Amino acid sequence: MIEKTENRVYPKNLKYSETHEWVGVDKDTATVGITDFATKQLTDLVYVELPSMGAKVTKGSSFGVVESVKAVSDLHSPVSGTVVKVNEKLSREPEIITQDPYGKGWMIKIKIGDETELDTLMGSEEYEELVRKEKK
Amino acid sequence: MREPLIFEKSRKGRRGCSLPACDVDKENLEKLIPKKYLRQGSLGLPEVSEPDVVRHFVRLSQQNMGVDTNFYSLGSCTMKYNPKVNEDIANLPGFTRIHPYQPQASVQGTLQLLYEMEKLLCEISGMDRISLQPAAGAHGELTSLMMIKAYYEDIKEHRDTVLVPDSAHGTNPASSHLCGFRTVVVKSNKDGGIDLEDLKGKMSERVAVLMLTIPNTLGLFERNILEVSRIIHDRGGFLYLDGANLNALLGIVKPSDLGIDIMHFNLHKTFSTPHGGGGPGSGPLGVKGKLAAYLPAPTVEKDKKGYYLDYDRARSIGKVRSFYGNIEVIIKAYCYLRFLGREGLKKVSQNAVLNANYLMSKLKRYFYLPYDQPCMHEFVLSGVEGKMKDVRTLDIAKRLLDFGFHPPTIYFPLIVKEALMIEPTETESKETLDAFVSSMIQIRKEIDDDPSLVKQAPHNLSIGRLDEVKAAKELKLRWKEKKSGD
Numbered sequence: 087m088i089e090k091t092e093n094r095v096y097p098k099n100l101k102y103s104e105t106h107e108w109v110g111v112d113k114d115t116a117t118v119g120i121t122d123f124a125t126k127q128l129t130d131l132v133y134v135e136l137p138s139m140g141a142k143v144t145k146g147s148s149f150g151v152v153e154s155v156k157a158v159s160d161l162h163s164p165v166s167g168t169v170v171k172v173n174e175k176l177s178r179e180p181e182i183i184t185q186d187p188y189g190k191g192w193m194i195k196i197k198i199g200d201e202t203e204l205d206t207l208m209g210s211e212e213y214e215e216l217v218r219k220e221k222k
Numbered sequence: 223m224r225e226p227l228i229f230e231k232s233r234k235g236r237r238g239c240s241l242p243a244c245d246v247d248k249e250n251l252e253k254l255i256p257k258k259y260l261r262q263g264s265l266g267l268p269e270v271s272e273p274d275v276v277r278h279f280v281r282l283s284q285q286n287m288g289v290d291t292n293f294y295s296l297g298s299c300t301m302k303y304n305p306k307v308n309e310d311i312a313n314l315p316g317f318t319r320i321h322p323y324q325p326q327a328s329v330q331g332t333l334q335l336l337y338e339m340e341k342l343l344c345e346i347s348g349m350d351r352i353s354l355q356p357a358a359g360a361h362g363e364l365t366s367l368m369m370i371k372a373y374y375e376d377i378k379e380h381r382d383t384v385l386v387p388d389s390a391h392g393t394n395p396a397s398s399h400l401c402g403f404r405t406v407v408v409k410s411n412k413d414g415g416i417d418l419e420d421l422k423g424k425m426s427e428r429v430a431v432l433m434l435t436i437p438n439t440l441g442l443f444e445r446n447i448l449e450v451s452r453i454i455h456d457r458g459g460f461l462y463l464d465g466a467n468l469n470a471l472l473g474i475v476k477p478s479d480l481g482i483d484i485m486h487f488n489l490h491k492t493f494s495t496p497h498g499g500g501g502p503g504s505g506p507l508g509v510k511g512k513l514a515a516y517l518p519a520p521t522v523e524k525d526k527k528g529y530y531l532d533y534d535r536a537r538s539i540g541k542v543r544s545f546y547g548n549i550e551v552i553i554k555a556y557c558y559l560r561f562l563g564r565e566g567l568k569k570v571s572q573n574a575v576l577n578a579n580y581l582m583s584k585l586k587r588y589f590y591l592p593y594d595q596p597c598m599h600e601f602v603l604s605g606v607e608g609k610m611k612d613v614r615t616l617d618i619a620k621r622l623l624d625f626g627f628h629p630p631t632i633y634f635p636l637i638v639k640e641a642l643m644i645e646p647t648e649t650e651s652k653e654t655l656d657a658f659v660s661s662m663i664q665i666r667k668e669i670d671d672d673p674s675l676v677k678q679a680p681h682n683l684s685i686g687r688l689d690e691v692k693a694a695k696e697l698k699l700r701w702k703e704k705k706s707g708d
Contacts, residue, residue: 127639130690132691132694132695153694155690155691156616156632157633157636158392159636220639
């Protein structure tokens with residue numbers, strides 16, 4: 087189980103978007119999911135809709151939808167590129183996202199189209215600051 | 223006490239009435255219908271007596287929470303009380319016993335009412351023409367976008383984008399998408415209005431229309447509306463008004479004066495016809511000038527011989543609803559308008575705004591009010607403060623049920639965290655509003671003293687807190703007979 091220390095709630099090796107998605111980069115591939123803070127805001131998830139393999143995504147635009155008992159929210163792609171892998175398990179068990187947002191709850195893998203876009207994302211400390219402001 | 227399903231009351235062989243023996247010879251079914259199409263096994267209908275049926279449905283009806291039984295503060299829905307006299311008038315045989323295929327000469331009264339209704343809505347909105355066809359607000363939105371699309375195709379301008387603010391009703395982007403437009407979201411500023419810089423950046427010759435709700439879903443008037451209108455019109459776009467919140471403006475602001483080119487009305491909200499539970503609603507749409515040619519056919523016109531339906535409209539996008547719209551709903555709204563008149567309508571809006579401000583000023587001492595400024599007909603609180611004790615807006619809404627109030631709209635608009643959107647409407651008395659306030663204060667105290675009481679609510683209803691996750695994921699859409707061993 088992940089201990090809820092500040093650093094581990096927002097792992098240092100990931101990058102973050104203002105719309106609460108995280109990105110893990112491995113060479114030319116980005117793994118994308120939503121942050122621990124996002125899952126807490128959404129509350130219990132009942133449904134997730136993800137793109138198909140090969141779909142083109144652009145930074146900032148919607149790549150899917152999560153639905154909780156409270157609202158339906160768009161998922162925004164933190165980078166542009168092509169979807170090369172989709173976590174199919176989530177459609178049957180969306181609760182995995184809440185249980186393990188940075189691990190088994192990953193959503194899609196994207197072949198990165200433009201690496202310079204990664205520079206516009208936040209590091210964990212900057213993101214933590216954003217969350218602190220939003221909690222107010 | 224939970225009322226069992228009618229199926230659970232079934233007892234084999236019990237009947238509600240006894241029919242005389244059938245005096246027609248019975249034919250073997252298999253002779254008439256091939257065997258493979260015949261049902262095998264029983265139909266599974268409940269076998270119950272007449273009192274069983276009557277008591278069951280009367281009990282269920284007593285558990286309903288509606289505006290006829292409770293204060294209904296559902297924001298952005300304008301759940302005002304619907305005067306019963308309008309029902310009586312709409313039920314007159316002259317209205318109920320006509321048929322849409324009747325010769326027009328024999329339905330002159332109804333056509334006159336539709337013709338006059340258009341004139342009344344034109345007067346309220348400043349629009350030039352109205353179509354009464356759309357069956358609901360979102361239908362009015364879609365029809366409007368189809369007209370705008372047809373217009374730009376005619377003048378050969380390629381415009382593929384619809385702008386909506388981040389506080390918009392979800393139906394706005396949905397209508398845009400359905401009509402084949404690209405939707406771009408415009409940000410709100412810190413005062414809850416349109417961020418003008420963001421709007422300027424997103425406005426271009428690709429934009430067909432900006433869809434606005436005034437007052438917006440925070441219950442705030444768009445103070446920069448004239449500037450917004452200039453930005454859109456300077457680059458050849460249209461300004462659309464989502465009329466969901468018109469209840470704040472009647473007789474005070476004419477949408478045409480704000481630069482609105484096209485809009486829809488929600489007769490079932492603003493003009494007091496029953497709604498909720500799927501309608502029927504009515505979402506007439508109004509247009510200025512050049513868009514009028516694209517209105518759905520037929521329109522109701524008048525010449526020396528009388529009133530008639532005009533299908534001869536070359537640029538019309540065609541029919542959007544079978545026959546002429548939800549006529550019975552339009553009749554009720556027409557009666558409402560004629561009863562109130564110009565001065566009465568103005569008072570409707572003044573009292574709706576007064577009631578909302580009264581509630582807001584009382585409640586903001588106990589709940590966080592993110593946009594702290596005078597509101598129009600509704601306002602949005604945030605449950606975020608209560609969250610410190612792990613009590614959420616959903617819990618507050620459930621607890622309100624215990625006090626006999628229908629909860630406000632929750633978790634909308636999306637730009638307010640843990641939103642509680644409250645709209646009292648003009649039909650509520652000070653006593654009702656005060657009772658609502660004291661229940662809300664009581665709940666605020668409970669959050670401090672005994673949060674579990676709120677978290678586990680409701681306690682006084684026939685059914686307690688439901689597992690909404692399970693309900694959404696494991697749908698049970700019909701009753702099934704329990705087999706032994708189940």
